[in-house]
Amino acid sequence: MLHSFMRATALAGASVVLAASASAQETQRWRLDFEADKPQSITIENAQGHSDSYWYLTYKVTNGSGAERPLSLGFQLITDLKDPKKLDQPLIYRAQTVAKVEKAIERRLGKDLVGIGELAGATIGDGDTVEGIVVFGKVDPNVDDFKVEVRGLVDPLSREGSRAFVERKVMWIHYERKGDEFFVSLDPLKRRKVEWKVLARDEVRLPKKYDGR
Numbered sequence: 001m002l003h004s005f006m007r008a009t010a011l012a013g014a015s016v017v018l019a020a021s022a023s024a025q026e027t028q029r030w031r032l033d034f035e036a037d038k039p040q041s042i043t044i045e046n047a048q049g050h051s052d053s054y055w056y057l058t059y060k061v062t063n064g065s066g067a068e069r070p071l072s073l074g075f076q077l078i079t080d081l082k083d084p085k086k087l088d089q090p091l092i093y094r095a096q097t098v099a100k101v102e103k104a105i106e107r108r109l110g111k112d113l114v115g116i117g118e119l120a121g122a123t124i125g126d127g128d129t130v131e132g133i134v135v136f137g138k139v140d141p142n143v144d145d146f147k148v149e150v151r152g153l154v155d156p157l158s159r160e161g162s163r164a165f166v167e168r169k170v171m172w173i174h175y176e177r178k179g180d181e182f183f184v185s186l187d188p189l190k191r192r193k194v195e196w197k198v199l200a201r202d203e204v205r206l207p208k209k210y211d212g213r
Helices: 099-109
Strands: 016-018 033-036 040-045 051-062 074-083 086-094 129-137 145-151 157-160 163-176 190-204
Touching (some): 040 099, 051 099, 074 129
Antiparallel strands (some): 016 033, 033 051, 040 051, 051 129, 074 145, 157 163, 163 190
């Protein structure tokens, strides 16, 4: 468990509160509260003395579901550009571990954050909060519209009467920004909307003595 990172204070600055929670008593399906600052960029000097700009997102996730839950979060940034290797698919940037970038962001913000590499096998206790960071890498400066996909915020098991389904349900946070390839700052970034999306759904049979939560 990430006890050293669990706290109930809000992220510094103007954060976007995303309505991602519902009580376990009402739905029998837990969800985690999720808040995110807008994506930003940071410039780091590489070993050759050149500068590279990395996009990142800071967030806060809180468990108010009534029990300890897995903290198996996943992130990716899906752009409006085409993947040059697969022209029928969008260009996607997945969360990555870049230690020097994470350390630089922590210095900028003056706080310790949970990196994506620390989430493997982690849990979050009831009433606890974790502040984290996601690095997406060197994103193409021509990106104007994109969405951040967040996985792991919802109980994968969904029940409808006596039937049960395993769902891969994600949150999509849609953004747009103005500018061109000569202006890579994310200052003009605007959040357009937030939506939930079920990417896959398969019916399963529950054990006879399955007790819910």
